[in-house]
Amino acid sequence: MENRITLKFVFLFSLLILIGFLSQRMGIQTQQIIALTIFSASVFATLLFWEFRVAIAFLGVATLLVTKTVDLENLMKFASLEVILFLVGMMVLVGLLKESGLFAWIITIILRIKNLTAKKFVFMISVMSALLACCVDEVTSIIFMAAAILEICDYFEVDPTPYIIISILTTNIGSAGTVLGNPIGILIASKSGLTFEDFILKAFPLMWICLLLTIILVMFWYHKGLKKLDEKIRDSQANEFLIRLISIPPEKQLMLGLGIFGLTLLFIALHHRLEILFRLETNTLLLSLPLISAGGVMVWKRKRARSYIEKDVDWWTLLFFLLLFAKAGTLKYTGLTEVLAKNMVSLVGSNPKILTGTLLWTSAIGSSILDNVVLVAAFIPIVQSFGDLGFALQPLWWALLFGGCLGGNITLVGSTANIVALGILEKERNIKMNFFRWFWVGLTVGVITTGVVWLALAFLPFYK
Amino acid sequence: MKVKEIMKRDVTSVKPEDNAMETLTLLFKMQISGLPVIDGQGKLVGMFTEKDILRSILPSYIEKVGRFVYEENPKSIKNKFKELENLKVSQLMRKEIITVFEDAAVCEVARIMLTQKVRRIPVLNKENKVVGIVAREDIIKSYAKEAEWKIE
Numbered sequence: 001m002e003n004r005i006t007l008k009f010v011f012l013f014s015l016l017i018l019i020g021f022l023s024q025r026m027g028i029q030t031q032q033i034i035a036l037t038i039f040s041a042s043v044f045a046t047l048l049f050w051e052f053r054v055a056i057a058f059l060g061v062a063t064l065l066v067t068k069t070v071d072l073e074n075l076m077k078f079a080s081l082e083v084i085l086f087l088v089g090m091m092v093l094v095g096l097l098k099e100s101g102l103f104a105w106i107i108t109i110i111l112r113i114k115n116l117t118a119k120k121f122v123f124m125i126s127v128m129s130a131l132l133a134c135c136v137d138e139v140t141s142i143i144f145m146a147a148a149i150l151e152i153c154d155y156f157e158v159d160p161t162p163y164i165i166i167s168i169l170t171t172n173i174g175s176a177g178t179v180l181g182n183p184i185g186i187l188i189a190s191k192s193g194l195t196f197e198d199f200i201l202k203a204f205p206l207m208w209i210c211l212l213l214t215i216i217l218v219m220f221w222y223h224k225g226l227k228k229l230d231e232k233i234r235d236s237q238a239n240e241f242l243i244r245l246i247s248i249p250p251e252k253q254l255m256l257g258l259g260i261f262g263l264t265l266l267f268i269a270l271h272h273r274l275e276i277l278f279r280l281e282t283n284t285l286l287l288s289l290p291l292i293s294a295g296g297v298m299v300w301k302r303k304r305a306r307s308y309i310e311k312d313v314d315w316w317t318l319l320f321f322l323l324l325f326a327k328a329g330t331l332k333y334t335g336l337t338e339v340l341a342k343n344m345v346s347l348v349g350s351n352p353k354i355l356t357g358t359l360l361w362t363s364a365i366g367s368s369i370l371d372n373v374v375l376v377a378a379f380i381p382i383v384q385s386f387g388d389l390g391f392a393l394q395p396l397w398w399a400l401l402f403g404g405c406l407g408g409n410i411t412l413v414g415s416t417a418n419i420v421a422l423g424i425l426e427k428e429r430n431i432k433m434n435f436f437r438w439f440w441v442g443l444t445v446g447v448i449t450t451g452v453v454w455l456a457l458a459f460l461p462f463y464k
Numbered sequence: 465m466k467v468k469e470i471m472k473r474d475v476t477s478v479k480p481e482d483n484a485m486e487t488l489t490l491l492f493k494m495q496i497s498g499l500p501v502i503d504g505q506g507k508l509v510g511m512f513t514e515k516d517i518l519r520s521i522l523p524s525y526i527e528k529v530g531r532f533v534y535e536e537n538p539k540s541i542k543n544k545f546k547e548l549e550n551l552k553v554s555q556l557m558r559k560e561i562i563t564v565f566e567d568a569a570v571c572e573v574a575r576i577m578l579t580q581k582v583r584r585i586p587v588l589n590k591e592n593k594v595v596g597i598v599a600r601e602d603i604i605k606s607y608a609k610e611a612e613w614k615i616e
Contacts, residue, residue, distance in 0.1 A: 095530075097530075098529065098530025098531065099530050099531055100530075100531065101530070101531035103529060103530065104529070104531060143525050143528050143529055144529060146525065147523065147525050147529060150523070150540070151538055151540075154538065154539045154540055155539065424524060424525050427524040428523060428524055428525075428540065
């Protein structure tokens with residue numbers, strides 16, 4: 001074990017030295033090389049050293065400061081505290097919802113479908129996975145969907161694997177639908193000035209097209225399994241047991257929790273109009289609304305307030321994001337992203353359609369291997385540099401969002417939702433997912449949905 | 465006061481290769497909630513407790529989903545309980561064990577129990593061999609004795 005870690009560290013350092021050496025040969029300045037090497041260390045840390053990633057991020061940021069690659073003031077600015085605070089606020093709200101049983105209540109809705117058929121079941125879990133991922137984060141949503149699917153499949157004695165796969169695929173697709181679905185959504189919104197309304201008008205419909213296409217595809221892909229489930233449903237007559245299995249009466253706390261979350265969503269949806277009305281800076285309300293609601297919740301549940309902050313907020317991940325954003329910002333600060341943007345333009349030409357396509361496919365392929373937040377954090381300053389070169393930025397932002405979310409479907413480690421749900425499947429049913437069993441269906445869905453987004457971004461003037 | 469003065473020296477333990485269901489039966493018979501697991505070389509390798517059994521038969525996501533009420537027990541619980549018969553103690557036991565040395569002060573052991581939320585702690589000698597076990601009960605009894613309070 002210890003030997004393996006040492007070997008991995010040796011590999012990491014050799015890789016970083018190689019990156020430094022190659023970039024020096026390419027004529028990049030010293031400070032840019034330091035910024036690039038340290039950012040690369042974070043990228044490789046997510047691939048090789050999951051448990052060390054925060055430690056590597058700490059060391060990296062300290063190195064940037066000590067080597068004067070970036071100053072303290074700019075480092076703080078790049079750390080994007082507004083994005084972190086938004087995520088903290090949302091996590092507190094989700095904590096309240098979990099505690100009041102909202103998710104179990106939602107699951108009972110699936111269980112109560114009348115005249116259940118296999119196709120209805122697939123349609124229902126797909127739409128619910130996508131919409132849940134739109135409203136809360138993808139990880140919370142997939143845990144609940146996986147739990148419900150396992151129970152239902154157990155009841156009908158069928159293999160849960162295809163349905164877990166379907167739920168993961170549609171969760172990743174759904175996470176592109178709104179600002180809330182994925183950390184990259186709020187990150188892009190905060191850096192691009194795109195509003196929740198922009199997401200609802202432009203990303204949400206495109207997400208639905210991808211979702212419907214995927215539903216048709218998986219129904220065809222798993223038609224044998226669906227036939228078996230249909231037979232089992234017919235044999236067992238009614239789903240009385242299922243209705244009784246998970247049941248949460250809509251109590252006062254649940255209704256209140258639901259009310260607070262609904263109101264927050266409503267105000268988030270209207271944030272841009274309210275900002276115009278109150279003459280506030282773009283996205284001021286988008287970023288403060290979760291804080292207002294979470295603050296209210298912590299006054300209401302004052303005895304639980306500390307527990308919301310300590311247990312429901314994933315500080316480990318958030319701290320990694322904070323330092324990652326700081327390091328990504330430094331890439332732009334040193335002027336490196338400008339060099340990269342210019343190189344990319346000289347490589348693919350200055351046709352915006354080709355540039356959008358390149359960005360979309362690169363981010364899709366990249367996020368099939370890497371954490372999409374790492375990837376998007378790296379691409380944001382490059383996209384901003386495209387703006388300085390005179391390109392229209394909107395299609396590029398959408399390309400980054402959809403590439404980052406849809407690419408997660410391609411491999412079984414493509415997104416956190418995949419890892420979490422397949423982990424549950426393995427622990428609960430002892431079913432270990434084979435790389436290729438995932439890959440073929442994931443690749444097909446990933447390529448088709450990314451292809452559709454590509455066509456939309458390239459040919460619909462709406463996205464210009 | 466040192467922990468070796470109040471610990472129980474007669475330690476019942478199980479082996480990592482013991483059957484999980486049989487060990488559970490042993491817990492029920494002894495009316496205790498956990499036992500130390502000691503391997504062939506006499507080394508303490510884990511603790512096997514009722515909590516580990518609960519964790520293994522309940523759905524693994526139950527701690528993450530908040531309030532998720534099952535009105536009827538899910539089928540998986542029945543299956544997983546039966547599965548205990550095919551599992552070894554080593555597959556379920558907790559491997560991160562909190563231990564104390566025999567010369568530790570009783571107050572320090574009590575502090576560890578409170579902060580680490582454990583009910584009983586194996587006591588080791590300098591050679592890292594288990595020489596006893598101390599439970600919350602032993603500590604409270606020792607305090608009672610010191611206060612000259614007779615517990616009926």
